Amino acid sequence: MSPSIAEVPKTEVVVPVSADPKAKIRRVIDEEGGTTTASYPHYLPTWNHSEKYPPLTPFTHTDPGASADPTFKDLLPPGTTIQKLTPTTGSEISNIQLSTLSPAAKSQLALLVAQRRVVVFRNQDFASLPIQSALDYAAHFGRHHIHPTSGAPENYPQVHLVHRSGSNSEIDSFFAGKTSSVAWHSDVTYEQQPPGTTFLYILDTPEVGGDTAFVDQVQAYNRLSPAIKERLHGLKAVHSGIEQAEFSKSRGGVVRREPVVNEHPIVRTHPVTGEKALFVNGGFTRSIVGLKKEESDALLGFLLNHISRGIDYQVRVRWAPGTVVVWDNRLTAHSAIMDWSTGERRHLARLTPQAETPFETPYVAESDA
Template structure:
């Protein structure tokens, strides 16, 4: 498969920094969007504008024991969805929208139920939230309940808060034309940073600024994508592993004058992953970071991986499109979904979002069970 740079470009596209020849090469280079906007910004939340500090370097991530709070959650959701709240499904298999709940006020029991609901529905949009108005550390404290914070190796972050991954694009007309110069669309399916040994689980993204229309995010249900396969293909996929690589993302960042805060890594993960709470099996491949299938020759790997990625991308009957609105927080389970930003507005508005990315367990698979055995069990 040809290397994809999905997350580098579809998730975060920023105008290249202007080089100041008067800056000494011996001084750490810090790029701040607010300085590039003249010290004042039209951003609603300027404290969230991206900063890249070239002096920041982090050691390799160490393994840790992840506790999934959804395992012991009350399936009645009584602490998450009170009587005055409303929840509606966006599609039969993926996506829900919730109103009447303030996430920042949830008890521990409510947070546990949130993890379970997101595992079941794959992606849930919560409207009318105060996340963006909280002190950044309070938002991080909330997200930290669900796992160890991931610090992205290449993306911009609010100054002093490297755990926040920022999505930021002004979408000037020339930038839009440049982005689509070599592409027919902005579709770039990926699951976040799956090259890590322990990729994210319950993941949070909240809107700071966005266009009036456009800039939606689309999600695909990787459990249903697995379910749609024939028994023969399912059985063949079990036991196979794929290589997930962060090297291309790091290289693209450096080519654009960006940062690389941590040495890039590759990891092998099972192609069929089991969710620790629901027990569901899901495809765990994505166009952003999955490079090859272990043990197969190049032509074989390309053919099988190409089929799986095309199968995921064209599955409109197990996809959900989330429309962003002010004060929206979208939460998804990165273990059983893939997603793509949609770059479709040319009106110049800023698209600015913040992501909190708790890591989860190392991907694992459980044995294949033939269809007949399931029925007799």
């Protein structure tokens, strides 16, 4: 693992650089006229234009899965059932209440998620926990990321919200000029230390529609020919947050932190499993370092098309009340599926612990493995 520069507590105090109490604050609950139908109104998005945060500081991340018992004895006691969603990617686990897991069980969860990429839990009480309790829980997996532009519950900027209700939303505007809502991405990969083990839990969902699809970037890498794998090793790609910030500004939205651009290996190694995965995505990857534009566009376009077409290493999760999905952002990309037009609310909360700076281990020819 490539070490970071400074150690920062996982529960660091969040202090804005500035917070003008007279500044504009947009609250969805106010826009709904105090008669909201949201099941969890305290989770409705707010955008505080006064909140400005300093650049993120590097920190040393130790993945909790590295010390986990591989027998999963604390996470998967007798009576637990596991159903694979596809042969290689995704599992659904029953008869576990995530909120009751011990620290040892949470570390085993990190390991299991790394192995299966995406793990689904039903009938959870996670959304009913006090928001701070949910944050304290997820801090076991890394330092919380504060999204630079998204809505958040008031006074809890560490919670990223996905919200669509009625016909007016930023999501609708984003997809207005597209023929499909498919937008494969890994979260905030423009950061120096992008997320690892990530939590997404449902608050409100349409009766039908609004699923989330995940693609296994390890399998996407494994499907490539040895010659292409060898060529990709040593290459880095540019990941940019500038466009996301500019989109928010263009709509009068917030930008809590100045956008950053970072370079990451195209092939990333997981610090616990040692598996190699493609680490490019259509949301934030802009170009390949050292290649001419036409070369970069062609190679990056091939990789993104390869990822998007890989239906045999993708999994689709259908949301239902009480569902929590835990996935490894280092090994997957995902896309929301905006396929309903009933005006029903789709409302989710994401907890996004950061992980290590992406690193690459040397290519080993398959004949030498």
